[in-house]
Amino acid sequence: MIYNIKPVAVVSNSREMIEDDNWGGVISTIELTKDMHESSLKGIDDFSHLEIIFYFDKVADEKIQYEARHPRNNTDYPEVGIFAQRGKNRPNKIGVTVVELLELKDRTLIVKGLDAIDGTPIIDIKPVMKEFLPNGEIKQPHWATDLMRNYWD
Template structure:
């Protein structure tokens, strides 16, 4: 089965190159494709956060990984499967991030903390609703907490 997706927009601004950590200081704009008018973003400015689905378009097909690897290539962290981490070299190269909504201006969504670089194709935008946040207690391995220690800061 095959699907074709067209970007709903593109990231403008923020980082020009991939670099881990300190993403929360980044400000960017998601500029909608010309087929959308301002009504597509109507009401989104009332939310504090949005979930952005995007394509890691700089990852080549040859760079895609399907097995296990050490996150960030750190041998001191365990070997884990591609679906047990959030690395960019995923089979479908999809990224998902919850970021802060700063404001909406027409067909431009201003965000902070989006870990996608300038020019990245955006596939979908969803408001973050409290009812869709994790229910119950969360757990994660120690290496995941170490990896995230400087990711947003």
């Protein structure tokens, strides 16, 4: 089965190249597409953080990973399945990031910490609610902590 999804917004920022680290200080503008009414953002500025779902449109189909691999192709990390990592070369090319909402301006959101490059299509925008966050401690392997060391710096 195939699904068609239309973008609801587009990212504008200074990052034009796909890079693995240093996303924490990136300020992005997310502007609604012309098909979306600006009232769809009404009340969103009552939230401090948003969950942004986007499409890795610059990832070539031949780069998609369907099996296990070393994260970032680093053989120091164990080979793990594509669904056990957050790489961009995913079967459906979907990315998800929680960002800080800095400002709402008419049809645009100004956010901090979005790891999507300039021109990336946004599939959906959701407010972050405490009740949807995990209860208790989050478990992850050591390699994931190591890999993310400079991601947000």
